[in-house]
Amino acid sequence: MSERLPRQLHPGAWWLWAIGIGAAASRTTNPITLLVLVAAVGCVVAFRRTDAPWARGFSTYIKLALLVIAIRVVFRVLFGSQHGTTILFTLPELQLPDAAAGVRIGGQVSLEGVLAALYDGIRLATLLLCIGAANMLANPKRLLKSLPPAVHELGVAVTVALTVAPQLIESGQRIRRARKLRNAGSGRRGFVRGVAIPVLEDALDRSLVLAAAMDSRGYGRHDPQSRSSSFVTGALLLGGVGGVCVGVYAMLDGTAPRALGVPTLVVGCVVAVLGIRLGGRRVRRTVYRPDPWRGAEWAVSACGVGAAAVMFVASAVDPANLYPSLQPLRWPELGLLPALAAAIAMLPARLAPPVAVRPASSVSRDVAVAA
Amino acid sequence: MIRPLVAVAVVAASSSLLFAAPATADEWYDGPCTDNVGITVVIDFQELGGGVNVRCAPGPVTSGLDALDKAGIAWEPPLREPGFVCRIAGQPGPDREACGVTPPPSAYWGYWIAPRGGAWCYSNMGAGNRVPPPGSVEGWSFALDKSSTRLPPPGFAPPAVTPGTTPNPLSPGECSASASPTTTTSPAPPATTTTAAPTTVAATTTQAPGNPVPPAGGAAPGPTTTSTSPPGASATTTTTGVAGTTTTTTNAPTSTTSTSTTIPPVATTTTTSPTSTTAPPSSSVAPLGTVDLGDDQRGEGGFGFATAAGMAAAGALAATSFVVVRRRARLE
Incomplete structure (x- = not known):
């Protein structure tokens, strides 16, 4: 080992x-x-x-x-x-x-x-x-x-939401270290100007950099498709994810009725997989060096x-x-x-x-x- | 990581004396109160098994929950909403009710109130917020899969007025008379159901008041409580305890169909149990269940090995993480 x-x-x-x-x-x-x-x-x-x-x-x-x-x-x-x-x-x-x-x-x-x-x-x-x-x-x-x-689009939103905290922590640590190196005081005075604004600015800058990088890699482009098929895909995905959420909640919450949990979860999973299959057909994307499982x-x-x-x-x-x-x-x-x-x-x-x-x-x- | 541990340890240590302290002064006794100050507490386990139990909490009490405490009855609130009563005497057990949140309306302890000699009514107020008038009666009845209009009142009519006293009425607004079911409003056939053999009756009704009833061993079938109305306006409540061990028949007051709670009853309480002549007449009418009401069925629960081992394990793991983090910080 x-x-x-x-x-x-x-x-x-x-x-x-x-x-x-x-x-x-x-x-x-x-x-x-x-x-x-x-x-x-x-x-x-x-x-x-x-x-x-x-x-x-x-x-x-x-x-x-x-x-x-x-x-x-x-x-x-x-x-x-x-x-x-x-x-x-x-x-x-x-x-x-x-x-x-x-x-x-x-x-x-x-x-x-x-x-x-x-x-x-x-x-x-x-x-x-x-x-x-x-x-x-x-x-x-x-x-x-x-x-x-x-x-993928949904995933971006979720990933951004999940990584807000680590990004903020990292920005805060970097800016505090930089202030220390410049021998700036660590007092309460000037906290907003010294720390809060740089942190926000840092986050915005990085978002722009990420957006530019994604744009240059052709992110978000896919084959043209009819309005009805995109509506079906979206409805399937949303319904499926909603079903999975309700099902997981009902499974984990001890007070929810048992009958609500498993069926909703299963149906949600099936619908979500269908939506992913349908939606995946119009997105052609290859992954460079995928992570092995x-x-x-x-x-x-x-x-x-x-x-x-x-x-x-x-x-x-x-x-x-x-x-x-x-x-x-x-x-x-x-x-x-x-x-x-x-x-x-x-x-x-x-x-x-x-x-x-x-x-x-x-x-x-x-x-x-x-x- | 160390800090929360220390905080928990400090809280725990500061309260260690209180953990071991006995709950209340043991002045309660089985049966209805003999004075006009104490609160008579009726516990009806219904389908849970354990029969109907009557105790007197020496008054005055500050709340319905205080009456439970003073009557030496173990009860537990749900962990997250500590204003409700989730368990009484360990029932319903953790296998049926986790008592993390408020119990569902399909299985919960209903809180009933009555003046001496009156009729049960479902309390409009919580047991923690209500100050029972001295000498009044409180009932706890487990409602399993009952709709809100058919909640079962305790299977023991509020005991008659203590001789020579005037019962204290309930405060206005505590109890809506129109919505108060009583023990005898159901049109039942005029027949008394008795399932116990006559030989077993004598075994338990000779119990002197004040003696705690030993807990029932093992799983027992639930009691069957039958309220019947014979065509003489006198109510007969027959309570059959677990496996037919306790059978007591009482004649309840006649004013049970009245909606007013201030009418004094006319009927005196008499017993027809064949062996009750040996017991004192004032408290022998109380049906005795088979559950030790003071036992919450959770064991002693002192600071034991499992607690210490858990704290030690958490501390050791936290210390390991600290060492690893420190070592890596030194490497960098």
């Missing part, structure tokens, strides 16, 4: 892995399980991230995750109805008119309410960190490249799906462990199956091929100086 040549894993495999772990995390509110899952994801990122610009800034995602948790807790403290018996402290309560009966601002803050908000926030933060990990590990440009031709890709995506499957089994076998009791207060425990899921989630730290680590990452430094 250690003799493998360094190469980049197919970005789709990383995304499947991350989505699988996200699905696993969505099954539980047990903070211990979630923290172990997050730590497993962090381990994989630490072992297998590249030196690419988007592969930096996991700490930014962690800060964002902590912010999500904090917002959740603060809102619950201020607005939530506190029904626990363990009162932590009492805030001054705002008297509301009778029309707003049931809404409470301030008042007693119970440990049970705060912990419920904390658990929920940790789950949301875990999902966020999973997406962040996929963004860091997968190369967004190669992900776009490996999409089927018919959904080999054993490592299968293994990594299987880890994500496996972690999700184990958690789904756990929610059927031992749901009390996945939803720890707050009334009465109980310590959350790490169950055997969730521990197994975390172990499976961590396997790509070894299964994925190693990445090439350059001793001195010259590129980013040079870019930073230029900026």
Whole structure:
């Protein structure tokens, strides 16, 4: 295993892995399980991230995750109805008119309410960190490249949407480094002029460069076709993707009716594949050096799906462990199956091929100086 | 990564004393309240299995949920909306209801209120927001696949007025009288269904008040509650406990078809159970279910090995990532 040549894993495999772990995390509110899952994801990122610009800034995602948790807790403290018996402290309560009966601002803050908000926030933060990990590990440009031709336009929009965060993080880091090199102060004053405007300008510049590059490569040109056939293709694609979205939501959301999930997903998939086939016929595009999908890709995506499957089994076998009791207060425990899921989630730290680590990452430094 | 761990550890440590503290002072007792201050709490498990249980929470209470607490009844809210009641005495179990969000209207605990000697009505307010008047009655009845117009009230009529007292009426607006189903409005045939053998009746009705009922072992078929109206305007409620272990027949007040909640009942409560003459007359009318109401069926749940192992695992993984990141940073 250690003799493998360094190469980049197919970005789709990383995304499947991350989505699988996200699905696993969505099954539980047990903070211990979630923290172990997050730590497993962090381990994989630490072992297998590249030196690419988007592969930096996991700490930014962690800060964002902590912010999500904090917002959740603060809102619950201020607005939530506190029904626990363990009162932590009492805030001054705002008297509301009778029309707003049931809404409470301030008042007693119970440990049970705060912990419920904390658990929920940790789950949301875990999902966020999973997406962040996929963004860091997968190369967004190669992900776009490996999409089927018919959904290319859709894929551009999705890729742009998914890579907004890493692009902003990267721009921010570059500009901060450049400011440091120029010995510009890091104070609050001049933050907008010094950081915010350059970041936006940077993003705009790069979008223009990307658009020019795509234009010069003949992107967006295809055979002329009748209006009706393009309408059929578009309707099939949109309907299919919509069906897949509804189906996935119904599958993952525990409260949705079971009958909604699988049929909608299957029908959506069939319709989407039809649309892709139809649309793909009018787009002739070749890919230069396509990313291979080999054993490592299968293994990594299987880890994500496996972690999700184990958690789904756990929610059927031992749901009390996945939803720890707050009334009465109980310590959350790490169950055997969730521990197994975390172990499976961590396997790509070894299964994925190693990445090439350059001793001195010259590129980013040079870019930073230029900026 | 370390910081959230530390935060969790601090929160956990600061509350460790509270985790172990006992819930309430044990002043509750089985059966309806004997004074006009305590809140009589009726728990009807319906299809869940466990029968009808009656307890008295010593008053005064600050809310309907407080009454549950004071009656020593374990209940759980859903995790994300902690204003509802999701489980009572561990029912419905985690296999049927995850209690992550609010339970669906097809299977939930309905909250019923009544004055002493009155009729049940479905509460317009949540149990957490309502302050029950002293001496009133609260009922929790599990509604499984019932439409909103056919919700089952608890299978035990609100007990009669404590002798020598005036029952406190419910606050106006708490209960819409027109929409309040009662135990005896259904036109049932005048026949009393009794499925238990007479020999098993004597086994459980001799239980003295105050003794917690032992939990039912294993899976048991649900109880059958039959409300009948004999043509004498007196209601007969027959409750057959799990596998026919408990059978108590009570004569409920006659004012059950009335929509007004302030009419004092005229009928006195008498029992026809063959063995109840040995029990004190004030509380022997309470049908006793077979569920230990104070047990939430979740075990002890102290700071155990699984918790420590989980924290250690998360910490070790986070530390590993840190070391790897540091080493790579030094390489660059």
